[in-house]
Amino acid sequence: METDAVSALAGRAAELLSACRSTSTDPADRSAAATDRSGFVPASLPDGVVYAESVDDVVQAVRLAASHGVPLVPRGAGTGLAAASSAGAGEVVLDLSRMNRILDLDPVEQIAVVEPGVLNAELNAAAAGHGLFYAPDPASTAICSIGGNIATNAGGMRCAKYGVTRESVLGLRVVLADGRELRTGRRTIKGVTGYDLTALMIGSEGALGVVVEATLRLRPAPVTTATAAAFFPDVAAAAAAASAVIAARIQPSLLELVDGPTLEAIDLALGTDYRRRGGAFLLGQTDGFGAQAEMDVLAGAVEPFATEVLRADDPVAAEALLAARREAIPSLEKLGRVSIGDIGVPRGRLAEAVTGLQEISERTGVRIFTIAHAADGNLHPMIVVRPGESVTEGPAKTALGEMFHLAKRLGGTLTGEHGVGLLKRDWLRDELGDVSLDVQHAIRRALDPQAILNPGKAI
Ligand SMILES: Cc1cc2nc3c(=O)[nH]c(=O)nc-3n(C[C@H](O)[C@H](O)[C@H](O)COP(=O)(O)OP(=O)(O)OC[C@H]3O[C@@H](n4cnc5c(N)ncnc54)[C@H](O)[C@@H]3O)c2cc1C
Structure with a gap:
């Protein structure tokens, strides 16, 4: 951008910031709002941050952004892994973390209405008091916001059975790029009037509108769960076992794979001996009334591939098995900077995917550690530098x-749950093709002709 254009934009951003109620231009706050947890390092800082405390605050910020031609970057908790909420010079961040109230929790309808800044774990804690739970469970549950989960269509371990965020959102209240309020969906479990604008907004990475309220579906907490873990000679055997579980026609509530290098990192961090016991680890859980019977089938499917199968019938033993998976990312973070990928492949091709990732690591000399939501074919190859x-x-x-x-060759996708953001745009056309990308650009232009909301991200 020309110097004159940059200073004109800075002037307009300053006007926007001075007209809003709660803002900051402090370098520390701008720096905190400049990137997410992807490892992306921005070249410059945003001009300032607007802290929205109400729907009116959002409407005002968006209207000012539109009238001043200033790009606005919606931000939840900044835990994203695709640099989708990163912002630089000439842009203003719209921080939604202060809109953090649970507005309604109806245990009879099993519905919650929340503001976007509510943390995923806070909603789950509130739902637990009524024997309910909110199914999407990113590993970042304690630190990520519902608004961010919706904007990225976040997943997690339980998605194996309960689906991603899309399956738990009934309706939204959204502020569009021109400041109008759009209500999508409904409070009923079913409903098909009109186009599905709720689905359109989910996963739109802050580029089609700002989510200011969400009506969410809660589910009954499972009466019982059964947990098992197994060790395998290598990761290909573990992947083959995961495919055998899927082929056994049961529905695990989670099925998580951890490869050998990640087990080594966990051992280093926790003093455990997982790597000595196997070259890969698979963790399975079933829940609901038939949990034990389903677990018998799961363990039976895994056994032919495994060197050791462990079953946990009480919550304490189950938690000990879950810890191996939970500690994977924190353990890798002790080794260096981590970039967490999220390619998806057809579930029957998991073994080819993990072998392919090992080959990429050998060819490029880049350290790649892999964990996977095996029941979804969603791998997390983690680059550690x-x-x-x-x-x-x-x-x-x-x-x-x-x-x-590799993902494309196997019939898969760039991103199973983290989104495109800035980091995956180079490969977008390859996956979507010209027609799909043109249609998506047309939708974006129709809703935001001035490119005010999160320009340069997602599609
Ligand atoms: C340790 C760790 C583990 C993780 N595990 C998982 C996992 O298991 N599964 C998974 O899916 N993700 C995971 N993530 C990624 C991240 O937590 C999710 O992408 C999460 O949904 C982002 O939420 P956020 O509130 O931090 O959003 P942000 O990072 O602030 O924003 C993400 C995107 O959402 C947009 N946005 C945020 N709020 C709104 C809003 N109200 N309206 C419109 N747009 C908005 C932003 O513009 C941006 O495009 C993990 C991250 C970390 C650090």
């Missing part, structure tokens, strides 16, 4: 590109 190295440029970027090509 040493201090000073970039996770988004150089060899890491080459490895990232190769991962996407």
Whole structure:
């Protein structure tokens, strides 16, 4: 951008910021709002942050952004992994974390109405008091917001049985790029009047509107759960076991795979001996009235591939098995900067995907550790770089590109749950094709002709 254009934009951003109620231009606040947890390092800081406390605050900020031609970047809790809420010079961040009230929790209808800044775990804690739960459970549950979950169509471990965020959102209240309020969906479990604008908004990465309220579906907490874990000689055997579980026609509530290098990292962090016991680990859980019977089938499907199968029938033992999976990311973070990918492949091709990832690591010299939501075919290849190295440029970027090509070759996708953001745009056309991308651009232009909301991200 020309220098004159930059200073004109800065002037207009300053006017916007001075007209809003709660804002900051403090460098520390701008720096905190400049990126997310993807490892992306922005070249500049946003001009300021608007802290919305009400729907009116959002409407005002969006209207001012539209009238001043200033790009606005919606931000939840900033835990995203695709740089989708990153912002730079000439942009203003719209922080929604202060809109954090649970407005209604109806245990009879099993519905909650929440503001976007409510944390995923807070909603679950409130639902638990009524014997209910909110199914989407990103590993970041304690730190990510419902608004961000909706904007990324977030997933998690329980999605194996209960689906991603899309399956738990009934309706939305959204502020559009021109400041109008749009209500989508409904409070009923079923309803098909009109186009499904709720689905359109879910996963739109802050680019089609700002979510200011969500009506969410809660579910009865399972009466019982059964948990098992198994060790395997190598990751290909674990992936084959996961495919056998799917083929056994049962519905695990979670099925998580951890590869050998990740087990080693966990051992280093926790002092455990997982790697000695196997070259890969698979964790399965079933829930509901038939949990034990389903677990018998799951364990039976896994056994031919495994060197050791462990079953946990009480919550304490189950928690000990779950810990291995939960500690994967924190353990890797002790080794260096981590970039968490999320390619998806058809479930029967999991073994080819993990082998392909190992080959990419060997070819590029980039350290790749893999865990996977095996029941969804959703892999998390995690690139770990040493201090000073970039996770988004150089060899890491080459490895990232190769991962996407691997996913595509196997009939899969760039992103199973984290979104496109800034980091995956280079490979977007490859997956979507010209027609799909044109239609998506047309939708975006129709809703935001001035490109006010989160420009340069997602599609
Ligand atoms: C340790 C760790 C583990 C993780 N595990 C998982 C996992 O298991 N599954 C998973 O899916 N993700 C996971 N994530 C990624 C991240 O937590 C999710 O993408 C989450 O949904 C982001 O929520 P957020 O509130 O932090 O959103 P942000 O990072 O603030 O924003 C993400 C996107 O949402 C948009 N946005 C935010 N709020 C709104 C709003 N109200 N209206 C419109 N747009 C909005 C932003 O513009 C941006 O495009 C993990 C992250 C970390 C750090």
